[in-house]
Amino acid sequence: MKSQKGQTLVETALILPILLIILFGITDFARVFHVYLTLDHAGREAARLATVGTEDSLILVKINESVSSLDEQKLGISITPNGKENRVSGSEATIKLTYPVDFLTPIIGQLIGTFNLENTTVMRVE
Numbered sequence: 001m002k003s004q005k006g007q008t009l010v011e012t013a014l015i016l017p018i019l020l021i022i023l024f025g026i027t028d029f030a031r032v033f034h035v036y037l038t039l040d041h042a043g044r045e046a047a048r049l050a051t052v053g054t055e056d057s058l059i060l061v062k063i064n065e066s067v068s069s070l071d072e073q074k075l076g077i078s079i080t081p082n083g084k085e086n087r088v089s090g091s092e093a094t095i096k097l098t099y100p101v102d103f104l105t106p107i108i109g110q111l112i113g114t115f116n117l118e119n120t121t122v123m124r125v126e
Contacts, residue, residue: 024105032101035070035117039097042066043121046079050093051123055084063097075099087125095121 046063056079064072076098087093097119103109 021105021107025108028103028105028108031104032115032117035099035101036119038067038070039099039117039119040121043095043097043119046095046097047093047121047123050079050087050095051125053084053087053125056082059095063095067097067099070099089125091125092122093125 042063045066046059049059049062059079060077063075063077067075076096078094078096080094080096081087081091098116100114100116102114103112
């Protein structure tokens with residue numbers, strides 16, 4: 001039988017890139033899921049405040065408290081209608097949050113680029 005000294009090294013070299021892509025893919029999925037859940041929670045909290053007649057400045061403070069694990073500089077916030085006086089009982093208050101997510105996986109990150117997550121929460125004004 002021939003010597004098989006380098007066989008393990010070759011097999012490892014062939015499988016390692018695939019395993020690393022899978023590992024980075026799992027990490028990227030977890031990061032995107034975390035951002036999604038954070039935006040969803042912040043949107044619900046902000047929409048609830050908007051429906052009970054809270055000022056926009058206090059809604060923005062609540063959003064920033066809720067997304068403390070994210071970079072607040074990248075967060076896009078839209079409150080519709082603007083101003084407490086414009087939210088009439090029976091109408092709808094809409095909170096739209098957007099956040100860009102960069103992928104860590106080298107190949108996926110180059111193909112997809114930045115992935116923008118959006119969360120829109122609509123609640124009826126009380």
